[in-house]
Amino acid sequence: MELLHTQIGSYRFVFLLIIFSAIIAEVVWNWRTERKAYHIKETLANLAIFFGHQFFGKVVFAGAKLFTLDLAYKITPFKIENTFWTFLLCFFLVDFVYYFFHWASHKTKLLWAFHHTHHSSTLYNLSGAYRLNWFGGLVNLFFFIPLILIGFSPTFVVGSIALNLFYQFFLHTEAIGKLGFWEKIFNTPSAHRVHHATNEEYIDKNFGGVLIIWDxxxxxxxxxxxxxxxxxxxxxxxYNPLKIIFKGFEELLKGEKSKS
Incomplete structure (x- = not known):
């Protein structure tokens, strides 16, 4: 478990550097093209939510999450060897589980209470990619535990999830149009814009993470x-980060459920 935590932390700085460099590049594109994809208050709210998510995910819940994964790996009688090919298989299965988890997050009121945060922005840009509920780590982990119980190591599962979410970061932009053949197999900004839309024909569509083949x-x-x-x-x-985080739970308590 200690090794897993160290390995994850060693790549975090590189990921953050790429993420913020891409956001700055998109802000420049937005300014030069006058697309109005950014709003200063919205961006500040997104950044506050991002840092809050980092704090809760990497500090508050990190120990419990890694302990749970490590325990699942210890009790399973199955162990799949860590190789390049088994990592590819793990990544593929993680993407399938993510599709199911994402679908469930839209279809059930409890999971939507967490996921509401991510969909609540009326703008679509890279700063909102990690606009994720601070408490989502309490539930999403359990969808991936079966992969560890069938023998994949926590390192492979967590690494696959991290890469999956990193790929999805680049989907949250209007700067990229359709990508031809890539659209047939992989999730793209065009497909994910549909997922975030409230247009009637777009609601509850395109749940894929990296691959669009599941949809x-x-x-x-x-x-x-x-x-x-x-x-x-x-x-x-x-624009209040706390209101954005808790709005989905407010709907849950009132028996309501918005859509996106």
């Missing part, structure tokens, strides 16, 4: 045809 297999794929309108169906939430 095509399970009939949840929708091509981007008309301009997406972003946010949730109940409207603008605000």
């Amino acid at each position: 095509k297999l399970f009939d949840t794929y929708q091509e981007e045809k008309t301009k997406p309108m972003y946010g949730v169906t109940t409207g603008f939430v605000g």
